[in-house]
Amino acid sequence: MMISLHEQARYWIDRLHAAAAKLSRPVQFMEVCGTHTVSAFRCGLHSVIPENVKLLSGPGCPVCVTSQGQIDQLIALASQESLTLCTYGDMLRVTGSDGSSLEKARSRGASVKVIYSAMDAVKCAQATPGRQVVFIAVGFETTTPATAVAIQAAHRLGLKNFSAFISHKLVLPAMRALLRSDDVRIDGFLAPGHVSVIIGAEAYRRIVKRYQKPCVVVGFEDVQMAQGLALLTEMVNESRMEIVNLYPQAVSARGNPRARQLMDDTFQVRPVSWRGLGLLPHSGLALRDRFKAFDACERFGIEAIDVPEPAGCRCGDVITGRCSPAQCALFGHVCTPVNPIGPCMVSSEGTCGAWFKYARGRALPQEVFA
Amino acid sequence: MCLAVPALLVECDGEEAVADLHGNRVPISTALVPDASKGDWVLVHAGFAIQKLTENDAREAWDILKDLQRRSETS
Amino acid sequence: MIRTLNPSAVPHKWDQITLAHGGGGLLTDSLIQQTILPRLGNSALNELLDSAQLTVGDARLAMTIDSYVVQPLFFPGGDIGRLCVSGTVNDLAVSGAKPLGIALSFILGEGLSRSTFDRVLESIQQTAREANVRIVTGDTKVIGHGTEETIFITTAGVGIVQYAQPLHPDRIEPGDVILINGYLADHGLSVMLARELPQVKSVIRSDVAPLNGLVDVILASTNDVVFMRDPTRGGVAGVVADLAQRTNLHITLQEDAIPVRSETLHAADMLGLDPLEVANEGKVIFVVRPHAAASTLEAMKSHPLGKDAAIIGVVEKKPDGLCEIRTSIGGRRILQKPYGEQLPRIC
Numbered sequence: 145m146m147i148s149l150h151e152q153a154r155y156w157i158d159r160l161h162a163a164a165a166k167l168s169r170p171v172q173f174m175e176v177c178g179t180h181t182v183s184a185f186r187c188g189l190h191s192v193i194p195e196n197v198k199l200l201s202g203p204g205c206p207v208c209v210t211s212q213g214q215i216d217q218l219i220a221l222a223s224q225e226s227l228t229l230c231t232y233g234d235m236l237r238v239t240g241s242d243g244s245s246l247e248k249a250r251s252r253g254a255s256v257k258v259i260y261s262a263m264d265a266v267k268c269a270q271a272t273p274g275r276q277v278v279f280i281a282v283g284f285e286t287t288t289p290a291t292a293v294a295i296q297a298a299h300r301l302g303l304k305n306f307s308a309f310i311s312h313k314l315v316l317p318a319m320r321a322l323l324r325s326d327d328v329r330i331d332g333f334l335a336p337g338h339v340s341v342i343i344g345a346e347a348y349r350r351i352v353k354r355y356q357k358p359c360v361v362v363g364f365e366d367v368q369m370a371q372g373l374a375l376l377t378e379m380v381n382e383s384r385m386e387i388v389n390l391y392p393q394a395v396s397a398r399g400n401p402r403a404r405q406l407m408d409d410t411f412q413v414r415p416v417s418w419r420g421l422g423l424l425p426h427s428g429l430a431l432r433d434r435f436k437a438f439d440a441c442e443r444f445g446i447e448a449i450d451v452p453e454p455a456g457c458r459c460g461d462v463i464t465g466r467c468s469p470a471q472c473a474l475f476g477h478v479c480t481p482v483n484p485i486g487p488c489m490v491s492s493e494g495t496c497g498a499w500f501k502y503a504r505g506r507a508l509p510q511e512v513f514a
Numbered sequence: 515m516c517l518a519v520p521a522l523l524v525e526c527d528g529e530e531a532v533a534d535l536h537g538n539r540v541p542i543s544t545a546l547v548p549d550a551s552k553g554d555w556v557l558v559h560a561g562f563a564i565q566k567l568t569e570n571d572a573r574e575a576w577d578i579l580k581d582l583q584r585r586s587e588t589s
Numbered sequence: 590m591i592r593t594l595n596p597s598a599v600p601h602k603w604d605q606i607t608l609a610h611g612g613g614g615l616l617t618d619s620l621i622q623q624t625i626l627p628r629l630g631n632s633a634l635n636e637l638l639d640s641a642q643l644t645v646g647d648a649r650l651a652m653t654i655d656s657y658v659v660q661p662l663f664f665p666g667g668d669i670g671r672l673c674v675s676g677t678v679n680d681l682a683v684s685g686a687k688p689l690g691i692a693l694s695f696i697l698g699e700g701l702s703r704s705t706f707d708r709v710l711e712s713i714q715q716t717a718r719e720a721n722v723r724i725v726t727g728d729t730k731v732i733g734h735g736t737e738e739t740i741f742i743t744t745a746g747v748g749i750v751q752y753a754q755p756l757h758p759d760r761i762e763p764g765d766v767i768l769i770n771g772y773l774a775d776h777g778l779s780v781m782l783a784r785e786l787p788q789v790k791s792v793i794r795s796d797v798a799p800l801n802g803l804v805d806v807i808l809a810s811t812n813d814v815v816f817m818r819d820p821t822r823g824g825v826a827g828v829v830a831d832l833a834q835r836t837n838l839h840i841t842l843q844e845d846a847i848p849v850r851s852e853t854l855h856a857a858d859m860l861g862l863d864p865l866e867v868a869n870e871g872k873v874i875f876v877v878r879p880h881a882a883a884s885t886l887e888a889m890k891s892h893p894l895g896k897d898a899a900i901i902g903v904v905e906k907k908p909d910g911l912c913e914i915r916t917s918i919g920g921r922r923i924l925q926k927p928y929g930e931q932l933p934r935i936c
Contacts, residue, residue, distance in 0.1 A: 150845075153918040155581075179516055186863075188920020232560070233861070237928075243602070251607040260786060260860070261561020263543060286516035290562045293545045338516030341557060341565045366918045393567050394557050400565055403546045481928055482615050483602060502922040504911070519859045535859060536852040537792035538782075558859065 177336035178205035317427035344399030420460030612929030613822025651686035666794030670712030686748030690725035698739025720799035777867035796871030813881035842902035
């Protein structure tokens, strides 16, 4: 008997409502993946879940957690002569402190190329030996292995004109920092499906044990997310703090060992600054000495700088679940997708952008539970 | 933070492969899944296969079936 | 508290043109509103419809113009030649007008090969024949050497409006039904893949086609077509969100009813694009009175360019100017006009 996806989704939403009715207090679950943020909105999940269950968006958008200083540095780099910046599309519209962006730099003649794969940047360097090619390496563990492959390929090829601006971050330290924080209450996590493909479902074991919060690994289909919320709510009701893997087709207990080996060979862990969370030890990556020659910051003498967030911007609070976008005074007035002030509003991947694009004008929960 | 889609490997030559996405043929790297071979289903992200997919979607369907059955028996 | 947030409420600040300004989305609107209309505006232009409506004695004329700068010049399913004729014919057709003639202007890049130019001309010839329209006047210019084969084409068209009922968003009422003649997003994805990811061998083919034949059949079958628009740049989202805002009514689309081919949907997924925001060049959105919906759908399905037609939504009474999608799980999300540039994403 085939059950349609529609019936399956309805089944899990009903089950979520049944479990929510038994809750002794409202609950807040958090997803930490920009793609979950967008997928949840696209399928209208927020509009069908019960009032006393909230889904918060966490620091899951790698662009949003990139510091303002780094963004300014990248925009400055783009304008250098004989240099091509290769970037994933996500970074193109992020706003610098002076209102500029890579998109605007491109319109002024800077060589900025949107690529689909990290290897495209390597190929670009091979094709233009007279130009320096810099690859903007952002992303969490899903995307980091690709950078590792690209760096190692560049190393093997002995490319002198390729380097990468390494801005990769790790998800687990952010999750731990959120759980340690006093000003946001998280009752469980929808764990990022594709990060989990790489790090494995067991990666969340220590968090579940130490902080006693249930954790469900889900993919990005509406059925999976509905099921995830239902199971999280049931686990809270039953005080059952477990990891449940709802994406076993892609996520194994240990993840992808080859990808993790490559990451480990290529990168070492270092403390980095997260918008909204401050400096987190062991939360970012840097190239190992063997590959240091490919580090764009070393090659171009770029030093870490501290730049204040735009005045009034609450991106840091939004991406850590301390407030909803609607609670930011700039949201929808001064800060819109057309005139983004902070990175969360840039297109629809950031939390603010997603709220604005998919939920504008709707009676959405305007506050988060304290 | 990860747009990844399932695709079928239709060609495999060392680390260079071609994945079929509902008829679209996309060249990808299998550097991250060295034991993948032609005929395998993989998850593709930003030009790379990041995992071999296994058949494992039967479980939820069974859970729902059993639950629905149980509900109809008790009602 | 419900806050209705209009993205156009805050004027976009810019001092240099970016590619997104040409995307047909919010930024194009901003360009038009801030720089063009203040200087060139008048009652005809300000309507911002697919064709301008002009009267000559008793006759109603429609006039339209479009430029084509697509790269690559040739893509699966079509080319710039087929595009320039179809685009202008379609703008006239959705205004209820029978084309009288097309004016066509070429800007050719130095170094363009004769064979490429011949191929484009053949395509123009064939498409014009298909649409039963003539190129009645034209112009050719040449510009200095670029890095790739360059052809820019501008086509203007004039037609006679023959449909008795005025076709205008102001006539849209609650209860009106929204239909489309077939699968979405094939054109935009086909071109984007050909341009950005030429290594991908795609089965997606542009839907570019002149639709005046199909539109004639529909207009002949009923007096109850209220408005039509072709969802080119900005996609279906652009058109429907625009209509909702313009009429200050609420439009609801049914996600499950919207036709998208699986290869197109999955290619869009891979690149992080929304098929509703991707350009089409062989599609028309019809808005018809409710009692004519079923028969209009029948009539569309009987035409080769409408065989995959579907009813995708309805206009509702709520005066909030929003377009909403009812999703597969029974949820709701807002559909908004896209910003303007479609970019592959990893997130």
